[in-house]
Amino acid sequence: MLTLSGRVIRKSEVASDTKEPGLYSLSTNATLPSPLREMKAFLARDSSTAPSGFKRYFALPGASLEGTPPEKITRLGPEFDYFGDGDVVSLSPDGRIRSIFRANSSHNSILLTEQCNHYCLMCSQPPKRVDDSWLLNEAFEAIKMIPRETAEIGFTGGEPTIYEGGFIKLLEHIKNWLPQTSVHVLSNGRTFADEKYAKAYAQVDHPDLMVGIPIYSADASLHDYVVQSKGAFDETVRGVLNLKRYKQRVEIRVVIHKQTCDGLPELASFIARNLLFVDQVALMGLENIGFARANIDTLWVDPIEYKDQLSEAVQILTSYGIRAAVYNHPLCLVNADVFPVYVKSISDWKNEFAKECEPCLRKSECGGFFSSGIRNGYSQSLTPFL
Amino acid sequence: MTKFKPLVEYQANKGLYELLPFKFEPLSEDDVVITNFVGEFAFISRDELRATVNKNLDPSSKTYSLMRSRHFIRELGDEASVELLGLKTRTKYSKLRNFTNLHIFVVTLRCDHSCQYCQVSRQSENRAAFDMTIDMAEKALAIVFRSPNPAIKIEFQGGEPLLNFDLVKHIVLRAKEINETQQRDLQFVITTTLSLVTDDILAFCKSHKIYLSSSLDGPEDLHNHNRPRPGRDSHARFVEGLERARSALGYDAISALMTTSPASLTRVRDIVDEYLKLGFDGIFLRHLSPYGFAIKTKSYGAYNVERWLKFYEEGLDYIIEINKQGVRFTEHFAALMLTKMLTSNDPGFVDLMNPSGAGIGAVVFNYDGDIYASDESRMLREMGDTTFKIGNLNTSSYEDVFTNEALLGPLEDSFTLSAPMCSDCAFEPWCGADPVFHYAMHGDVLGRKPESEFCKRIMGVVKLLLERMRSDPQVKTIFMGWANRC
Numbered sequence: 001m002l003t004l005s006g007r008v009i010r011k012s013e014v015a016s017d018t019k020e021p022g023l024y025s026l027s028t029n030a031t032l033p034s035p036l037r038e039m040k041a042f043l044a045r046d047s048s049t050a051p052s053g054f055k056r057y058f059a060l061p062g063a064s065l066e067g068t069p070p071e072k073i074t075r076l077g078p079e080f081d082y083f084g085d086g087d088v089v090s091l092s093p094d095g096r097i098r099s100i101f102r103a104n105s106s107h108n109s110i111l112l113t114e115q116c117n118h119y120c121l122m123c124s125q126p127p128k129r130v131d132d133s134w135l136l137n138e139a140f141e142a143i144k145m146i147p148r149e150t151a152e153i154g155f156t157g158g159e160p161t162i163y164e165g166g167f168i169k170l171l172e173h174i175k176n177w178l179p180q181t182s183v184h185v186l187s188n189g190r191t192f193a194d195e196k197y198a199k200a201y202a203q204v205d206h207p208d209l210m211v212g213i214p215i216y217s218a219d220a221s222l223h224d225y226v227v228q229s230k231g232a233f234d235e236t237v238r239g240v241l242n243l244k245r246y247k248q249r250v251e252i253r254v255v256i257h258k259q260t261c262d263g264l265p266e267l268a269s270f271i272a273r274n275l276l277f278v279d280q281v282a283l284m285g286l287e288n289i290g291f292a293r294a295n296i297d298t299l300w301v302d303p304i305e306y307k308d309q310l311s312e313a314v315q316i317l318t319s320y321g322i323r324a325a326v327y328n329h330p331l332c333l334v335n336a337d338v339f340p341v342y343v344k345s346i347s348d349w350k351n352e353f354a355k356e357c358e359p360c361l362r363k364s365e366c367g368g369f370f371s372s373g374i375r376n377g378y379s380q381s382l383t384p385f386l
Numbered sequence: 387m388t389k390f391k392p393l394v395e396y397q398a399n400k401g402l403y404e405l406l407p408f409k410f411e412p413l414s415e416d417d418v419v420i421t422n423f424v425g426e427f428a429f430i431s432r433d434e435l436r437a438t439v440n441k442n443l444d445p446s447s448k449t450y451s452l453m454r455s456r457h458f459i460r461e462l463g464d465e466a467s468v469e470l471l472g473l474k475t476r477t478k479y480s481k482l483r484n485f486t487n488l489h490i491f492v493v494t495l496r497c498d499h500s501c502q503y504c505q506v507s508r509q510s511e512n513r514a515a516f517d518m519t520i521d522m523a524e525k526a527l528a529i530v531f532r533s534p535n536p537a538i539k540i541e542f543q544g545g546e547p548l549l550n551f552d553l554v555k556h557i558v559l560r561a562k563e564i565n566e567t568q569q570r571d572l573q574f575v576i577t578t579t580l581s582l583v584t585d586d587i588l589a590f591c592k593s594h595k596i597y598l599s600s601s602l603d604g605p606e607d608l609h610n611h612n613r614p615r616p617g618r619d620s621h622a623r624f625v626e627g628l629e630r631a632r633s634a635l636g637y638d639a640i641s642a643l644m645t646t647s648p649a650s651l652t653r654v655r656d657i658v659d660e661y662l663k664l665g666f667d668g669i670f671l672r673h674l675s676p677y678g679f680a681i682k683t684k685s686y687g688a689y690n691v692e693r694w695l696k697f698y699e700e701g702l703d704y705i706i707e708i709n710k711q712g713v714r715f716t717e718h719f720a721a722l723m724l725t726k727m728l729t730s731n732d733p734g735f736v737d738l739m740n741p742s743g744a745g746i747g748a749v750v751f752n753y754d755g756d757i758y759a760s761d762e763s764r765m766l767r768e769m770g771d772t773t774f775k776i777g778n779l780n781t782s783s784y785e786d787v788f789t790n791e792a793l794l795g796p797l798e799d800s801f802t803l804s805a806p807m808c809s810d811c812a813f814e815p816w817c818g819a820d821p822v823f824h825y826a827m828h829g830d831v832l833g834r835k836p837e838s839e840f841c842k843r844i845m846g847v848v849k850l851l852l853e854r855m856r857s858d859p860q861v862k863t864i865f866m867g868w869a870n871r872c
Contacts, residue, residue: 121390218455220464221445224396237466241473259393270455273426273730274470295390312859319866320729 002082004099009075011095021092023100023138024056025145028085043083056091058083088145090138100142101150108146109154109186110139112167116159118188119228120214122255122292122299127158136163139170143177154184161191171204182208186253189213190232192239202246210249210279213240217263218270226259237275244277251280257292257299261306268316281317283310285328289372296377303333304381311335330357331366332383343367360384394446401441403459406467410435411812419852423803424474425726425815426456429856474730478815481734484535486788488736488748490761491526491557492543493518494550495753499579499615503647503674506768507545517550518753523557525779526751531564532784537571541599543761545753548582558594575599579613580627580640581620588634598631600624602642602664604650604657612647628664637665645672646697648688654701658715662708668716671701673843675762676826691839695846702850709864716868720851723844724869726816727851736760738818738844740802745776745793755779759793762822774822796821796831807835813848 024041030051032040042054044063057073059065060081065073074091076083083089086103101108112135116127139155146153153174160167174183183206192198213236216226220233243250252271254260260267264283271281285303286292292299303310310326315337317324326338327345334342344367352371357363362385369378410420418435421427430438434449438459443450453459460467495516497507508516530538540561542554558574565572574596583598591598602624603609609621631640642664644650644657654671661669673694701717708715725733736743744759751757756775758764763774774796777787787793800821802808808817823840824833835841855862 119390219451220454220461221397221451222393225391225393228390230396231463234464234466238469241466241469266452266455273456274474276730315863316866319863320870 002099003079006077006079006097008091008095008097009077011074011091011093012071021090021134021138022056023088023090023141023145024058026058026083026085026087026089027054041089043085043087058089086147088142090142100138101146101153103147103150106151107154108150108152109156110142111157112136112139112155112160112170113158113162115162116157116188117162117190117229118159118232120291121226121228121259121295122257122286122290124287124290124292125156125158126290132158133163133166136166136170140173143170143174146178146181148178148180150178150181152182152184153178154186156186159188159191160185161187161197164191164197165200168200168204171201171206171209175204175206179207183210184251185209185211187211187213188227188232188236189239189243189250190235192242193235195242195245198239198242198246198248201243202248210251211243212251212253212282214253214255215240215267215271216254216260218267219263222259222263240275240278244275249279251282252278253282253284255284255286256303256306256310257286258301259299261301261309264306264309264313265316268313272316272320272322276320276322278322280323280325283313283324283326287328287370287372288376288378289370293376300377302379302381303329304379307333307335307338311337314338314341327367328370329367330369330379330382331362332360332385333379333381354378354382356382357384359386361386397445398461400443400445402445403441403443403454403461405439406457406460406471408458409810409812409814413849413852419812420458421812421815422457422471423815424457424471424478424730427727427852428452428456428458429852477730478732481732482741482746484537485746486533486749487535487537487734488539488541489526489530489533490541490543490748490750491518491523492545492750492753492764493523493547493553493557495545496549497545498549498581499546499613499620501613503612503645506765513550516545516753518553518751518755520553520556522751522753522755522779523553524560525755527557527560527564529749529751529757529779529784529787530561531568531570535570537573538565539573539575541575541577543577543750546579546582547576548578548587551587555590558590558596562594573597579615579620579624580631581615581623583627583631585630585634588631591631591639592635596635596639598635598640600628600640600642601644602660603644603647604653605660608647608649608653608656609660611649612645625664632665642666643670643672646674646689646694651689651693651697654697655704658701658704658708662713662715667714668718668721669701669705670718671698672719673698675765676823676839691842691846694843695850698847699850702854706854706861706864710860714867716871719847720865721868721871723816723847723851724865727848728866728869735818737820738816740814740817740819741797742800742819742821744774744796744822745788746797749776749787751779757782757787759796760822762826766822766826771826773825796825800824800831805832805835813845816848817844 026043027040028043034053037053038055040054041056041058044050044057044059044065046062047064050057050065050068057065057068059073059075061078084104088101090098090100113132114128215236217223223233224230240250286299314324324341325343326341327343352374353368354374408420408422410418412418416431417429418432419427419429430449437443438453457467457471495506495508496510500509510516547554576596577599580600603612606621610618613620628640658669702720705715705717722733722735722738725731736747739747748760750761750764752764755778757777759774759776774792776790776793800819802814802817802819808814820840821831825831828834855865
């Protein structure tokens with residue numbers, strides 16, 4: 001588990017006049033040509049003499065930075081040792097530092113807002129009703145700093161489309177600044193029920209864009225209950241239809257828990273009958289974090305108990321030629337017929353194994369656990385492959 | 387933290403839903419199957435049906451959820467269900483827009499076989515009387531390429547088309563020449579017994595990617611009994627021809643069809659085994675058609691639809707068993723029906739289309755220049771009835787042919803959504819209009835449904851398929867595989 005956000009030890013060696021939160025692109029290259037240094041922050045790890053001319057210096061424990069102007073130095077604790085070359089970090093005036101982009105990870109998501117028109121029982125990022133549109137502005141800036149060769153970026157929330165036109169502009173922005181980067185958006189899809197919005201989204205004409213939209217049940221009431229919003233199912237389905245009308249790539253995302261596991265086969269049939277044209281269906285295990293912890297009695301079910309429903313759902317989807325993918329499940333808790341669509345998926349920074357897994361021979365193939373699961377309780381049915 | 391609301395807050399109050407169009411058919415004393423017009427279905431009890439209609443369904447019940455998600459009912463504010471029904475309806479009928487795909491050329495009526503149930507063929511050396519001429523073929527091709535369909539299939543039928551292979555060659559070369567500017571997705575199929583196939587013929591088929599559709603009625607004794615030819619060697623010639631054709635054209639370029647003769651009725655396992663042995667991955671268990679020699683020789687009357695259904699049921703169960711044993715093997719008639727039952731696609735099978743596939747799904751150019759609305763129509767003509775003749779290559783333009791009352795009248799009159807008894811039938815979404823059959827049997831294109839063998843056959847097969855997938859989840863899985871193969 002990595003600490004993605006936290007406090008610096010000292011924001012500056014001396015009181016500085018910078019009040020604005022600032023974004024920094026980190027470099028570990030001491031020989032960086034000087035025109036580039038002005039745009040970069042140097043990440044110092046050891047006692048060698050620091051190169052001059054960088055915009056800012058982040059010092060990990062053990063860095064000396066002798067001779068560097070003290071107002072340019074920010075001291076970091078050991079929890080940020082994972083920072084590396086090409087990373088983008090945000091440093092706020094009050095000394096909070098957040099990792100925005102990690103160059104050596106393939107799981108980079110940019111949080112655009114914590115506001116949402118859903119209030120999902122298992123939300124891992126509980127929504128807040130505050131104006132946090134500075135996050136959108138920060139995303140615009142961060143995109144300019146992210147290495148051009150980046151393979152994939154995710155946009156997440158909250159609900160990114162609450163910015164309406166602002167979000168469309170962000171897509172145009174990333175299309176222009178990172179033309180080689182595929183973009184994956186997490187949205188509840190409801191805004192796209194407005195055909196004009198779906199059309200505007202399509203007109204961005206992004207070469208490699210996919211939106212992941214949750215549908216939790218074929219039972220509209222149950223879906224509405226899970227997302228705690230009446231009429232959500234209807235709007236989401238119409239949103240998906242509009243997106244496909246404009247030939248946009250859509251992934252359906254299903255989080256499996258006690259409320260949704262029994263309905264998996266019926267949901268798979270619903271998708272096969274009605275939404276055959278979606279590009280992928282992701283069937284995902286519960287992440288025991290955020291609201292999920294508060295609602296754990298309502299939500300928790302040992303994945304071993306729904307393994308047959310999971311198999312049936314996968315079997316239905318693949319029969320109809322729909323690409324299915326099973327995420328966030330330990331390998332030993334799914335039936336073998338799920339293996340062909342099993343994805344080792346949990347973001348690297350939150351993937352861990354349980355102590356029962358130590359002797360397992362197939363750990364390298366296993367998706368493992370959310371770190372939150374290790375902390376907050378996990379299946380008692382783990383059976384290591386020996 | 388804000389309080390979360392319970393599920394019941396998101397469920398409607400009792401009775402606050404409206405019915406979407408659906409029909410039902412009893413399966414037993416207590417159970418019905420209900421269907422909507424895009425072919426979705428659900429098994430429910432009569433009590434649940436009654437509760438649904440009387441708006442007494444409990445909003446927290448499984449049945450309520452099922453009825454709503456399968457679009458039999460909707461709540462106030464449910465817009466997606468209606469939008470989805472519209473979308474699926476458009477998908478179901480989308481093939482109509484393309485118009486005629488299959489163009490059948492009867493290049494000769496002559497044949498080396500004299501099958502008892504054959505509808506049309508002749509034993510004759512008289513080429514002039516029973517062969518299509520180059521001039522006719524040219525005129526037919528001109529009509530073929532007037533079809534707006536981006537995909538065109540030209541199927542050569544007979545008699546035995548290989549007896550007039552020079553004309554087949556001519557048509558293939560000319561069609562390809564025309565297609566250089568037309569750029570259609572052009573496909574050729576020859577319907578042949580394979581008994582006369584030579585290496586030269588195969589070489590030609592290979593260089594023009596021509597598929598072969600052949601006939602296999604079962605094991606050697608049955609096949610030769612059904613399909614007599616001089617030397618009584620039809621089966622041996624088929625097996626030998628199949629092997630050579632597969633080597634020359636590729637394994638999947640040759641398919642086979644069977645016809646159920648009276649002698650087949652007790653032999654369905656032998657027949658399926660023969661298909662398995664010869665390396666086919668499916669079989670079409672086909673009933674006899676009431677045309678041509680089948681009626682003349684009393685073959686058609688030799689068994690009724692009930693007897694055929696028994697044969698079909700035994701065959702289907704045997705094929706299911708084979709699938710359960712791990713071998714993927716399809717019964718193609720079931721696969722066509724299941725595609726309609728389990729998906730929003732229509733497989734476009736001419737006998738199961740509504741409006742009927744006659745003319746707009748397939749058109750037949752007969753050897754003598756007459757144009758017929760379907761293969762069955764020209765068989766009827768061989769019995770002396772030209773009701774479904776929709777033109778002649780010498781005298782009719784494309785417009786004449788496809789706006790002919792002999793075509794449009796039967797299409798409209800047999801349209802199942804307005805045909806008496808069809809329009810109320812729960813299986814209508816999975817069925818088709820067959821005006822030619824009903825005309826042949828009852829003298830008018832609508833027919834009398836209570837007496838219709840077509841109706842009995844489809845109802846029987848549908849009930850069988852429903853029953854099998856309902857009682858055995860493994861069969862449902864197998865059927866889903868078939869449904870998505872068409």
